[in-house]
Amino acid sequence: MKALVAQSYGPLEDLVVTEMPKPVPGPGQILVRTEASAVNAADAVLVTGVMKDVLPVQHPFTPGVDISGIVEAVGEGVTRFVVGDPVLAWLGLPSGALAEYVLVEDAPSVAIRPVGLDAAHAAALATGGLTASSLVNAAKVTEGETVLVIGAAGGVGSYVVQLAKQAGATVLATGRAEDAAYLKRLAADEVLDYKSVNIPEETRRRVPGGVDVVIDVAHVSPDLAEAAVAVKSGGRVIYVLGGPPPALDRGVSATYAGAEAPEGRLGELAAQAADGRLRVEVSANYPFASARQALVDFTTQHVRGKITVTF
Template sequence: MNETMRAVVARDYGSPELLAVEDMPIPRPGPGQIQVRVEAAALNGGDLDLLRGRMADVAPLEFPHVPGMDFAGTVTEIGEGVTRFAVGDDVFGTGFPRATGRFSAAFCSPLSLTSGAMAEYAVLDADAPAVTHRPPALDAERAAALPISGLTALQLLREGQIQPGETVLVIGATGGVGSVLVPLLAVAEAHVIATAGADDEDHVRRLGAEEVIDYRTADVVAEASRRYPDGVDAVVNIALPADRLIDVSRTVRRGGRLMNAVHPAPEPGTYERDDLALGTINSAARPGDLEELAGWANDGWLPAAIGRRYRLDDGPRAYRDLVQEHTRGKLIVMMDR
């Protein structure tokens, strides 16, 4: 094995413009860890939150920093005490940067910790349920697109306790989380109302949305209230900042639910209603969650929602595109060798 690898690297906090592809030492696994030759990695907004220092008080980075949480690849080396995986196993999953261990243990447990997935090799903790075997029928790019988005969607579905026939407004349906959540809601026999631009209407309808509100030409709150004067059963927010959720809560019926996946969460006491069930979720992996998501993808319940593919050399540009351009589904970086 070569002693160095190529990786997307940040040398300090800042914007995606600071990212570059550099040669880095290949990380080696310690006790309880596995080394993975990464085949595909997916971008997440959380990568950029960490890079910009928005979570530095609770999740400080160590530099040079390799971003990237979601990955798929092949085990190339195992550390002492690892029995769950063997060299040659195809795996996929997600992990927080190793330096943020205190934060991830407190808020996102039990995710693995990683040396950074946007690289040719990564090291991860082997015992976390957020890393698992990849089924042979699930290709690497689809597997890499699943973890954070899928685990977040599962948490939202569980938190919302959605029942067949209920109306659910999904704000931010075209992104990675929405591309998993909308099909799962449709399978749960919910009536899904998705927000999406006109160019994405066919996409979200294929995912399972029965109604679409074009957020570019209509006020979402006003339009949802016009269609459902008594309110929808639940709203899932995957896009709007906390200060917009007071208005959004007006679209929810009495006794309904508002679930939020955007951080930071609204301050306590933000809402004047005492009948509204509120929940802000963090990504978490229960044993079997990734396996369940992989099974649904194999069975066709979760359509492939990959917006664009990049080579590793274009990894910094992929992060710039995530910020500057409208994206549909997940952005995937393939490791070319």
């Protein structure tokens, strides 16, 4: 089979499409024939080795944590899936989805792809949707609250906006001026152009006293406490990256959250995407032969929603 492979740590430009052995599912595994994958920030981090002391990988290494495809074979003990089932999955780390065939553990992080959700949009849902759901749940967003989403136009933020709105919140979303109409379509109540205003100050101007919750997907400031300026006393700040939460004043709490796949969550997100309750934005799609370019463009361009790769 063909796979996108890094032979060692290095720039994304060194990735190559090459032949690799076709895997065989073991107990509790399914083999998926890939129809689509999606590009994530983790792919670049793992390929380049920026965080190799924390997240080392073995080479040759195939990136990609999101997959949508067809079950090709099932291992011993697998009863939820049969050959021919359309599925979507979040692989977690290490990854491997940018290959023609991928081993997937039979776990809550894999679900049947419903009718009405095509392969590319299913792949674009897995990591982003699961991460956003975890962030909104960690924030304990309730009806009537105000939520500021920092990094709202991207592959996680776009889902955070929608899920926070589903929870009954008034949503302020940050983006570029050209993202305003898109963010409004996602159900943002107000859009803040981070290129032209100071986000905490502008938030305070629009919501005197501060918002109830900030969900910071972007971490655009090296000072993680800066986002807390936009929150009212006793409010909450949720960050998407790991690490020790910053010490905040005024009774503001800080929490980290990331992608999690409790039982049934991925299937529910897929059902919402299939029937239109959850919008999945695919800003660009690349053929597998151009998968390396997809990763390069993801890291060098302003991406709205997700970039996908189809096989």
